[in-house]
Amino acid sequence: MSNMFYDYLSEKIIKYFQTNIPDPGEKYYIQFENDEQVGELYSVLENNIISSSFVYNDIVRGQKYGTYELNFGKVQLIVAASRSNGPHPDFLATLRNLVGVDAEYINKAILFIHCSSLDSILGGAGSLSKEGMPLNISIIERDIKRKINETGYSDVDKAILEYYLDNKRKELAGSIASIFEYEDIIQCLSDSQITFEEYKNFELFPDDKLSTLTGKKLNTRLEENHSNFVKIAEIHSYGADNSKLENLYGEDGAKALSKPEWEKVPYSEIEKYISSKKNKATIEYYPIISDENLWDREEGDTKAKSRIRNILSFVSDTQEEVSFTLSFSEYTKSVGIEIPKAYQTFLKCVNNGKNFWLQLLELKIKLYLATLNIMIMA
Structure with missing residues (x-):
């Protein structure tokens, strides 16, 4: 997260309380999504001229909690972060109960920054995200x-x-x-x-x-x-x-x-x-399905591969040539027909209306695996 973002939030919070000075005993909270976010804002809020250190000494538990407070005239706003490596929630709840009540905390208010729903801490506290508050959307x-x-x-x-x-x-x-x-x-x-x-x-x-x-x-x-x-x-x-x-x-x-x-x-x-x-006109190819001597399948399921056809022709021992027609939804043109030079003596392709007529010659001499490239021009 960028410091600019947290600088902005810190500025909004401080300006709000400078204009709307908290009353002694008031309690507020900011709820974030994770522990890192809590730590970022906690650190940035401390880095300003109205911040001073604050130590809460719990005599009963024999524990100390060091944090800081923001000074707004006669009232100091204690900032407490509830984090995974921080003090126990019950410890912070005790601190909350002292604010504005105990003699040493009579001019104190408190702001909790947390990333969980801690009822023991947040009871009676107001969110800085609610309507009219500085972090309201x-x-x-x-x-x-x-x-x-x-x-x-x-x-x-x-x-x-x-x-x-x-x-x-x-x-x-x-x-x-x-x-x-x-x-x-x-x-x-x-x-x-x-x-x-x-x-x-x-x-x-x-x-x-x-x-x-x-x-x-x-x-x-x-x-x-x-x-x-x-x-x-x-x-x-x-x-x-x-x-x-x-x-x-x-x-x-x-x-x-x-x-x-x-x-x-x-x-x-x-x-x-x-x-x-x-x-670009959408041209549809009509696969050969009615000729039992021809096997016509697309290369794959994608649109690009569906434009590549694999056609097998089954011929008898006596056949010298084979021909068949490729049919399309639009009229064909001779522009775009590419027959490799090695195949040009035995493979023919001619456009005719919405069809291409193909002929394969010299079947008795060789078994051919021929490649024909046809770019359909609308």
Whole structure:
């Protein structure tokens, strides 16, 4: 996790309590997802000028707990981290009960940072994530949007950040959102430019055309870019199925987008793949199934392999030649027929309407394994 992210959270918390000074005896908590996150914020909060050391001496248990407190005028906010290698929860619960009550703690409030549900500690404490508090998601979103407009980013980069923020809000609507969902964009608030390498962080392909657009056209292109990025990311999450990529972006697109660094492909290339796929007529091959002397099977299950046919012809001892027809859904052309030079004396291929007519000669002389390449031109 980046220090910038925790610096931001620390700043939000301190500014809130400087404006809304806690009353003696008040209790607050921040709940994170893991022990590392707890430790990061605990350390960053301590590193400021209003922090001073604090030691709780439990005479009954014969234990000491050293931490720190944040000074807000007449009230000191004790910060206690409940961690896997820290004090026992019962120990912290005793400290909580002293705050605002015991003579030595009469001007104290307390903030717990934890990653578990500890009722013994949190009873009566208020979350800093609830409505109106500094780490509330709605407040964080508004603050990020304000900071985006105050940065030195270009108008295009600001549009990217605002678009990403809006998508994040829609994505998390109706769910219990974590502040860590916003770490990437909070980290960017200290920068002044989004590099092409960073576009993937915002679920976008690098796109140099964005700088030529404004307003609705800019937003539309961001939507199209993002939509394609998400589609491809989802395909990769299930193992980069080439057939699915080919259905959307054609054979060339599938080759490029199946690679590990697919996020670096410029969006202009994605557009070309989509356009090529739309403009290319879908030609269907009709396998030979009615001739008992011919065996016709595809090379494999993928779309690319299905275009490679393995055809066996069973002939008698007296046959000198064999011919058969390959049928398609569209009219064929002679352009694209490639017969290797070694086969040209005995293998013939002629287009005829929606068919190719093939003839294999000199069967009595040799047994041939012939390769024929046909590129169907719509």
